[in-house]
Amino acid sequence: MRERRRFFLLWAVVLGAGGIAVATLGRYGVHVVAFGLLYAALATSWSCMRAAGLFSFGQAAFFGAGALTQAWLVTTWRVSPWLALCASAAAGALAALPLIPGLRLSPSSFGLATLAYAIFLKGLAGNAPAFGMEGFLLPKTPGFDGPAAPVVVMLAVLVLAISLGYETFLGRPSGRAAAALRQSPETTLSLGIDLVAARWRPLTLSAATTAMAGALYAHLVGSVETTVVFSSTFSVVPLVLGMLGGALNPLGGLVGTLALYPLDELFFRSALPQAHTLAYGLALCGLLLFRPEGLLGARTPRIPASAVLRRIPHGPCALAVRGLTVRRNGTTVLRDVSFAIEPGQILRVLGPNGAGKTSLLLAIAGRLPAARGAVLLGGTASPRGTAARARRGLGRTFQAPRPFPEWTVRENVALAAERGGAPGEVDKLLQELDLSALSDRSAGQLSVGEGKRLELARVLALEPALLLLDEPLAGLSPAAAERVSNVIERKRREGAAVVWVEHGPAAGDLASQLLVLEGGQIRFLGSPSDWEATREAPS
Amino acid sequence: MLLQAVASGLVLGLVYAGIGAGFSLIMATGRLTNLAHGEFVLVGGYILYVLCHGMGWSWPAALALTVLGGALLGAALPPLVRRLPRREVDGLALTLGVAFVLQNLLLLGASATYRVIPGGYWLQTIALGPVTLSRVTLVAAGAAAAALVGLDLWLHVSWTGSGLRAVSQSRPAAAGLGISPARMEWVAFLAGGAIAAGAGGLVLLTRFLTPGEGPAWTLVALAVVFLGGRPRAGALVAAGVALGVAESLATVLVGGGWREIVASGCVLLWLLLPGRTVLADA
Numbered sequence: 001m002r003e004r005r006r007f008f009l010l011w012a013v014v015l016g017a018g019g020i021a022v023a024t025l026g027r028y029g030v031h032v033v034a035f036g037l038l039y040a041a042l043a044t045s046w047s048c049m050r051a052a053g054l055f056s057f058g059q060a061a062f063f064g065a066g067a068l069t070q071a072w073l074v075t076t077w078r079v080s081p082w083l084a085l086c087a088s089a090a091a092g093a094l095a096a097l098p099l100i101p102g103l104r105l106s107p108s109s110f111g112l113a114t115l116a117y118a119i120f121l122k123g124l125a126g127n128a129p130a131f132g133m134e135g136f137l138l139p140k141t142p143g144f145d146g147p148a149a150p151v152v153v154m155l156a157v158l159v160l161a162i163s164l165g166y167e168t169f170l171g172r173p174s175g176r177a178a179a180a181l182r183q184s185p186e187t188t189l190s191l192g193i194d195l196v197a198a199r200w201r202p203l204t205l206s207a208a209t210t211a212m213a214g215a216l217y218a219h220l221v222g223s224v225e226t227t228v229v230f231s232s233t234f235s236v237v238p239l240v241l242g243m244l245g246g247a248l249n250p251l252g253g254l255v256g257t258l259a260l261y262p263l264d265e266l267f268f269r270s271a272l273p274q275a276h277t278l279a280y281g282l283a284l285c286g287l288l289l290f291r292p293e294g295l296l297g298a299r300t301p302r303i304p305a306s307a308v309l310r311r312i313p314h315g316p317c318a319l320a321v322r323g324l325t326v327r328r329n330g331t332t333v334l335r336d337v338s339f340a341i342e343p344g345q346i347l348r349v350l351g352p353n354g355a356g357k358t359s360l361l362l363a364i365a366g367r368l369p370a371a372r373g374a375v376l377l378g379g380t381a382s383p384r385g386t387a388a389r390a391r392r393g394l395g396r397t398f399q400a401p402r403p404f405p406e407w408t409v410r411e412n413v414a415l416a417a418e419r420g421g422a423p424g425e426v427d428k429l430l431q432e433l434d435l436s437a438l439s440d441r442s443a444g445q446l447s448v449g450e451g452k453r454l455e456l457a458r459v460l461a462l463e464p465a466l467l468l469l470d471e472p473l474a475g476l477s478p479a480a481a482e483r484v485s486n487v488i489e490r491k492r493r494e495g496a497a498v499v500w501v502e503h504g505p506a507a508g509d510l511a512s513q514l515l516v517l518e519g520g521q522i523r524f525l526g527s528p529s530d531w532e533a534t535r536e537a538p539s
Numbered sequence: 540m541l542l543q544a545v546a547s548g549l550v551l552g553l554v555y556a557g558i559g560a561g562f563s564l565i566m567a568t569g570r571l572t573n574l575a576h577g578e579f580v581l582v583g584g585y586i587l588y589v590l591c592h593g594m595g596w597s598w599p600a601a602l603a604l605t606v607l608g609g610a611l612l613g614a615a616l617p618p619l620v621r622r623l624p625r626r627e628v629d630g631l632a633l634t635l636g637v638a639f640v641l642q643n644l645l646l647l648g649a650s651a652t653y654r655v656i657p658g659g660y661w662l663q664t665i666a667l668g669p670v671t672l673s674r675v676t677l678v679a680a681g682a683a684a685a686a687l688v689g690l691d692l693w694l695h696v697s698w699t700g701s702g703l704r705a706v707s708q709s710r711p712a713a714a715g716l717g718i719s720p721a722r723m724e725w726v727a728f729l730a731g732g733a734i735a736a737g738a739g740g741l742v743l744l745t746r747f748l749t750p751g752e753g754p755a756w757t758l759v760a761l762a763v764v765f766l767g768g769r770p771r772a773g774a775l776v777a778a779g780v781a782l783g784v785a786e787s788l789a790t791v792l793v794g795g796g797w798r799e800i801v802a803s804g805c806v807l808l809w810l811l812l813p814g815r816t817v818l819a820d821a
Contacts, residue, residue: 055628057574057635101811108572108627109810112761115574116806119758123800127793232754236639239632275646281639288633289622 003299007167010251011160014258027147034147034220036261037155041213042234043241043253044162045206050247051170052202053182054103055111058118059210059238064230065095066211068125071136071224081144085215092211093204095121103199106185115235122230135225136218144219151219158216159254162209166250170301173418174201179301180415183404190365190398191419191462192390210238233277240280244287246294255295303411303418314393315378316343316495317465319364323373326356326363326520333359334520336373341513343465346488346498348511348528355517357501358399361468364499365389365396377466395464399471401451405444409435409454412443416461429457432487434480448475456484460491467491467498474503485510544787546670550680552783554741556775557683558756559763560690561734563775565613566764567707568727570627571620574634576735577756578641583609583739584748585645588654605740606733613732617725638753645750654748679741684776686737690730691772703727755799762802765809 018036021029042059049056069091073084102113125131143150169175177198180188189195214234218224238253245256260283268276287294319341326334334356341347349357362368364375366382366389375382382389390396403412413426413435430436433453438446443454456472469488473481481504489510492498500511514531516524524531562576573579586608590601616637623629656675664671694700705713706723714720742748742756759782767778782802789797 055631057631098807098811105810106627108631111628111631112572113807113810115754116758116761116803116810119754119799120803120807123796123798123803127796127800231751232639236635239635243632272643272647274650275643278640278643278647281636281643284636285619285633285640288629288636289619292624292629 007163007251010254014254017258017262030149030152031147032262032265034152034155035265036257037152037159038213038217038220039237039241039261040159040254040257041155041162042210042238043245043256044159044166044250045209045213045253046238046242047245047247047249047252048162048166048169048202048209049206050242051166051175051182052178052199053107053185054199054203055107056114056206056235057111057239058114058116058235059206060230060232060234061114061118061121062092062095062207062210063214063217063234064118064121064125064226065091066214067218067224067229068131068136068214068226069211070215070218071138072130074138074141074218075136076130081141081219085212088215089208089212092214093208095211096203096207099203100196100200103196103203118230118232118235122226125230126226131226135223135228137223138218141219146222147220151216155213155216158209158212162205163250163254165205165209169202169205170250170299174198175301176303176415176418178202179406180404183406184402186367186386187398187402187404187458189386190390190396190459191416192387193419194385194387236284237277237280240284240287243292243294244283246296246298248298248300249294249296250299252294252296259295298406300406303407303414314463314465317378317393317497318342318376319466319497319499320376320379321360321364321373322376324360324363324370324375325372326359326368327371328359328368332371332520334363334517337517337520337522338373339513339515339522339525341497341499343495343497344492345513346492346500346511347513347515349499349501349515349517350503351517351523354519356520357517358470359520360517361396361470361499361501365394365468390462393463393465394468395459395462395466396468397452397455397459397470397472399474401446401448401455403443403446403451403454403458405442407443408440409443409446410439412454413457413461416458420462420464425461425463429460432483433457434483449477449480452476453480453484456487460487465496467496467500469498469500469502471502472500540791541788543670544791545784546667546672547676548784548787549780550672550676550783551745551787552780553680553683553687553776554738554745554779555759555763555783556772556779557686557734557738557741558760559767559775559779560687560772561731561738562757562760563764563767564690564703564727564734565616565731568703569617569620569724569731571616571630571634572761573616573731574631574757575638575641575753576634576731576760577753577758578638578645579609579612579732579735580739580742580756581645581748581750581753582612582641583736584743585649585654585739586736587740587743588656588748592657602737602740606737609736609739610729610733612736613728613730614725616728616732617721621721638757642750642753649748649750651749651751654743655746656743675744679744683738683741686734687772687776690734699723699726755802758799758802758806762805762809765806 018033021032046056046059066088069088070084073079073087074081099117102110177193181198214229241256241260242253244260245252264276264279268279272278322338324334324337351357359368363370366386377392413429417426430439433456435453435457438450446454452472472484511528514528558580565571565573583605586605587601590596590604591598619633620630664673694704702718702723705718706720710720762782763775763778766781767774786798786801789801
């Protein structure tokens with residue numbers, strides 16, 4: 001409700017400010033309003049990408065693609081501007097396609113890729129005979145002639161549509177998946193959420209709307225030059241305005257534009273005609289140093305308690321590891337490891353530091369590729385990648401807790417329950433692991449012990465068939481350790497297969513099999529009692 | 540013609556390696572991808588231009604002051620960078636902001652006019668068999684090679700160099716040995732800025748200066764560091780030469796507009812090829 005009120009209030013301010021500008025400044029006022037809306041559209045489009053944890057330094061690639069497509073179609077082929085506008089949006093979305101492999105990257109690496117991509121496209125467009133460096137002079141078309149009322153209205157509709165699209169995206173499961181990815185990529189993958197699937201929508205939406213803004217810019221200015229429309233200004237200005245308003249807020253782009261653009265237009269352009277964008281550089285530096293979250297701050301989507309995203313029933317599933325050899329940075333960390341466990345069994349993994357215990361869990365989870373050998377789930381080859389294996393019913397905890405820090409304890413578990421199709425289990429799990437009192441606390445504020453219990457609750461909410469546990473009892477009080485052990489034992493009785501790396505004795509009491517690793521190889525595989533007998537026997 | 544292109548590329552590649560060296564030092568020890576590196580290069584070029592052609596200074600004296608100016612520019616970054624909560628992403632955005640500020644200041648001070656060194660003795664060419672190169676280009680390549688050898692020696696022989704390498708590998712382990720990561724970081728920014736400005740002087744000798752060229756030079760630095768893989772002079776020279784030769788050949792075979800496409804294509808390929816993931820990066 002508060003958000004909605006803020007939304008309408010802000011738009012009232014925008015319309016009021018626009019009206020005053022037009023009334024007092026006449027035709028120049030229309031120009032100011034038109035460019036203000038253009039920058040607001042660019043900034044909001046940039047923010048859409050930020051919502052998925054992506055950082056773009058090369059929005060000029062999409063802007064230039066849209067502006068050139070519009071100018072080329074309208075000038076060379078005499079296509080109707082309306083039709084060309086649709087084609088420009090499609091060109092923007094198409095221009096985003098080569099970046100799809102980059103969706104796997106960290107925000108900074110993706111940012112560098114976009115930076116290089118904008119320069120790459122600028123070079124390609126400049127060398128394309130159809131576009132060239134000379135550019136286009138657009139013909140005068142009714143309604144599309146300079147900063148006229150129809151173009152201004154279209155820009156306003158575009159800004160409104162992007163912010164509403166962003167708002168809708170945040171409220172949908174894909175928006176929640178994107179927000180999870182932004183907070184903790186590895187934990188998100190362990191919930192079965194795919195990186196590319198969660199990020200392609202914001203990328204495409206951002207690219208298409210930026211291209212549309214580029215197309216409207218072509219009509220606003222009346223001409224398009226390749227060097228201008230691909231210039232770094234159209235990468236930096238949206239970034240600065242988006243961050244100034246609050247990149248993680250659907251209204252951030254509009255607020256950032258309202259805060260800085262009038263100053264630029266009415267003061268800096270006359271004071272420093274050649275270098276007026278200096279203001280944006282200074283604003284970006286100041287913003288990062290003093291208010292990195294922007295004027296509005298972040299708007300993280302909430303996780304509803306009752307929503308069900310997808311039901312994935314996981315039946316009992318056996319795990320078989322055959323001749324597994326894993327290399328890490330050129331060193332063999334696991335060599336020819338083979339074992340199998342059935343549903344309802346616990347395999348305890350022991351070994352000194354560097355024996356390969358965590359590497360074994362990472363390889364089973366799909367986080368480390370096998371150099372040789374195979375991991376079979378339910379008798380069939382397991383799919384590649386962490387997210388795909390999680391969707392097959394493999395749940396995993398981390399040695400050091402990795403929660404989603406912007407969400408509460410309850411929301412952390414609810415997100416997993418949403419993926420696992422078990423929303424009714426959330427309260428039961430929180431109670432079972434003594435987390436009910438902490439359910440509304442931010443997960444980023446938990447102690448290590450509380451974080452460990454949250455790890456287990458989150459994984460169990462996925463309803464996994466196979467549990468990979470990396471020292472879940474380490475650092476817990478005896479009472480908490482007993483509680484956690486009981487929950488794991490309950491899960492085993494329900495039919496889950498468990499691979500449990502633990503040094504303490506509790507895991508040994510529950511395990512039906514023991515695997516001892518040394519130097520990446522199996523030293524012992526059998527029952528815990530046989531291991532004890534082996535150790536007690538005189539050498 | 541191809542041989543001439545390869546020779547020009549070789550010479551250009553040494554200057555590229557010099558640009559990549561400063562970038563690599565800041566990236567490894569300062570843990571920052573400096574998107575203002577191209578502007579640092581340009582600032583160096585403009586300082587040298589003003590001192591030599593505006594004030595009549597001798598080249599060596601002007602180059603010394605240029606390097607000092609670059610060091611001061613580099614030293615200004617650590618106090619800003621240390622305030623950032625997430626250096627990896629926010630550092631990129633901050634240095635982009637710094638780049639934009641420098642670009643606009645250069646526009647204010649020097650306008651968008653292209654600056655080249657005036658003709659004369661140093662622009663005369665020397666024939667080396669079938670290849671001809673200008674004297675000034677050879678001087679630039681020689682200076683870049685000497686600077687890279689000097690940098691490698693400094694990093695591998697001096698105590699400060701060992702400290703820089705230690706901090707780039709593990710800050711806690713280096714701190715445990717009594718090496719101050721903060722001090723080494725400051726040295727890396729100082730040296731990185733100085734090298735970038737010095738390389739800017741060499742850019743002035745081999746090409747031209749204009750304020751809008753900064754992102755292109757940053758891209759060259761990125762391509763050299765990504766292709767080189769290791770912050771060693773040999774690797775940087777190999778990467779710089781490969782990039783320089785590829786650009787020269789592209790210019791001869793396809794056209795002059797392909798220079799930026801080669802460097803940006805290298806960076807894109809390196810980032811988008813399979814195998815790199817958000818987890819591998821983290």
